[in-house]
Amino acid sequence: MRHRVRSLVQFISGERIIWTMPRSPALYLTFDDGPTEGVTDRILDILDDYGMSATFFVEGKKVEKNWVLAMEIHRRGHLLANHSYSHCREIYDSYSRIKQEITSTNHILESITGERPRYFRPPWGVYNNAGLLWACRRLQMKILLWSFDSKDSFDDVRNYTRTNRISSAQMHDIVLMHDDNALAVEILQRELPEIRRRNMVARRLPE
Numbered sequence: 608m609r610h611r612v613r614s615l616v617q618f619i620s621g622e623r624i625i626w627t628m629p630r631s632p633a634l635y636l637t638f639d640d641g642p643t644e645g646v647t648d649r650i651l652d653i654l655d656d657y658g659m660s661a662t663f664f665v666e667g668k669k670v671e672k673n674w675v676l677a678m679e680i681h682r683r684g685h686l687l688a689n690h691s692y693s694h695c696r697e698i699y700d701s702y703s704r705i706k707q708e709i710t711s712t713n714h715i716l717e718s719i720t721g722e723r724p725r726y727f728r729p730p731w732g733v734y735n736n737a738g739l740l741w742a743c744r745r746l747q748m749k750i751l752l753w754s755f756d757s758k759d760s761f762d763d764v765r766n767y768t769r770t771n772r773i774s775s776a777q778m779h780d781i782v783l784m785h786d787d788n789a790l791a792v793e794i795l796q797r798e799l800p801e802i803r804r805r806n807m808v809a810r811r812l813p814e
């Protein structure tokens with residue numbers, strides 16, 4: 608049933624929704640809800656240590672607060688992508704609201720990278736919303752979801768017993784993580800050695 612709903616929404620959206628990268632020989636780490644001082648910078652250092660790259664789905668309002676950090680994400684070769692401006696429930700209230708959330712964040716990111724973002728990740732993974740589908744179609748953006756949830760937002764840094772081990776993800780998986788708290792740092796420190804041992808590589812999404 609769930610698959611049928613997905614297929615239908617995929618058809619309506621004009622094939623704009625992505626859950627995995629099927630023809631790709633890499634793993635795709637994605638970080639939502641940043642950039643966050645004291646977390647995102649540590650993630651960048653760990654990724655550097657392992658020669659891996661990732662995609663950061665940032666919030667426009669947080670980029671305005673942490674401008675230097677957002678520039679650093681780009682400077683170190685990672686991909687900056689759009690996760691709305693304000694990340695509140697009301698963004699789905701109307702077509703004009705969601706479109707405005709996406710375009711304002713696109714402008715912010717474009718002023719850093721010089722390029723218009725191609726990917727939008729809807730907050731909470733909502734994709735069956737007509738206004739959202741129409742806005743992404745008009746803006747020629749892909750809706751980027753995930754195939755592997757690390758569940759790092761369901762746990763806390765002192766006790767990460769419920770998180771899924773990202774080293775068990777497969778090639779072509781898109782892995783959901785969050786850089787708004789330090790748990791992602793702990794997970795990467797634990798899991799990247801194992802990912803390397805399995806001869807897997809993490810890459811940013813293709814542009």
Ligand SMILES: [Zn+2]
Nearest residue numbers: 639640730731
């Ligand atoms: Zn989010």
